[in-house]
């Protein structure tokens with residue numbers, strides 16, 4: 320079965336490594352990812368806060384394109400993933416908005432009939448491909464690696480489609496099967512602040528400090544995440560946070576697909592590790608430079 | 609916090625009842641939105657919110673103020689802009705109230721009525737974002753931040769240079785905006801959506817609360 324791949328805007332720039340590693344992982348598992356033809360921005364949280372119908376039209380255009388190509392959408396960015404799911408939900412329950420959206424889409428000969436599901440690659444990998452199948456292809460054990468599994472908000476909330484909104488464990492199980500050790504990490508679904516990093520910088524710094532500190536205190540060698548915004552927030556401001564709050568945090572933050580790719584035998588470059596700001600050290604690479 | 613609580617319970621001035629009607633319409637569009645009636649003021653939302661410590665009106669109080677008929681003080685609050693949309697409140701609310709979506713609805717209303725300080729960060733960010741994606745069909749991070757800081761605090765751009773440089777060297781800043789192919793068609797779709805946005809189906813606006821009907825919660829759906 321092939322999946323329609325919806326990279327989303329950030330995977331084209333600030334989170335290219337997420338794009339690279341996701342494609343790599345799917346390809347090595349023999350799962351086909353077909354990029355959704357001429358996809359557009361999902362509208363993100365920002366459009367949602369401006370205009371209702373238009374924001375729905377934006378995300379529904381992608382779903383309509385997917386419906387025409389026939390297949391479910393795979394969206395690695397947690398924000399895109401939530402927006403697409405939310406659009407489905409609203410259009411399903413509100414026939415007036417659905418009619419408005421379809422009336423707009425008609426201008427380009429498109430229409431949407433709620434036939435497309437939006438899924439996250441973590442969900443697809445664990446629940447379609449299966450942990451056993453992945454573990455059987457792993458080339459390097461993650462033994463000795465202490466991992467803080469950070470899910471953030473929007474992959475499990477508000478709906479918790481494939482995992483628990485308060486205590487998700489999908490990623491924990493995946494990396495445990497690959498030999499890694501999950502550290503105690505009670506902030507796994509705490510918010511990183513998202514766009515607050517731009518608008519209310521100080522507030523976001525504090526949120527990130529708490530997450531980073533928790534990982535370091537519990538002896539993690541790295542943080543693994545599923546969202547481009549979480550990754551950049553946690554990765555890019557560690558120096559600033561250390562200075563401001565007089566703490567010592569320096570810990571690599573990887574997309575879960577990056578660590579997965581590594582354990583499945585990719586080179587660091589194929590996993591996009593050269594794009595991480597806090598360098599990924601020897602312990603993670605396991606002598607595979 | 610300047611809350612203009614009703615002098616005479618149950619009587620709403622015209623502006624208030626207009627805001628209220630607009631809000632109730634927005635709420636009626638949220639799947640499960642009508643549950644707002646059931647808030648028991650337990651404060652779980654506030655307690656779950658990672659940023660409530662910097663809010664002026666707590667998430668719980670938003671609903672209390674709505675009941676008290678003080679829409680304007682809600683729309684003027686800092687709260688609706690601080691919300692990071694993390695949905696912690698929504699998943700924990702024992703009554704199933706869609707707190708996050710309600711805050712989104714409030715943001716949209718405040719945006720539309722421009723009820724916030726000039727050059728207010730989130731307003732500028734959202735406007736810049738909307739400008740870019742309407743034009744290209746895709747978001748362009750570097751362009752977005754550039755527009756944003758030019759409009760809010762151009763001097764801040766200098767302090768961002770080191771980070772921008774680091775990101776650029778790592779190949780994490782795209783030098784040019786990505787675009788979709790069917791930009792013209794997208795514009796046509798959006799033009800139509802703009803019209804659709806303005807159509808409010810008849811009968812959906814619930815009646816404004818009447819005298820002696822303090823909570824005004826009877827007709828949400």
Ligand code: SF4
Nearest residue numbers: 647648650651653701
């Ligand atoms: S958690 Fe729900 S019921 Fe409790 S105060 Fe908040 S909105 Fe009301």
Ligand code: SF4
Nearest residue numbers: 657691692694695697
């Ligand atoms: S969605 Fe907003 S109000 Fe609710 S907990 Fe998160 S930040 Fe707080």
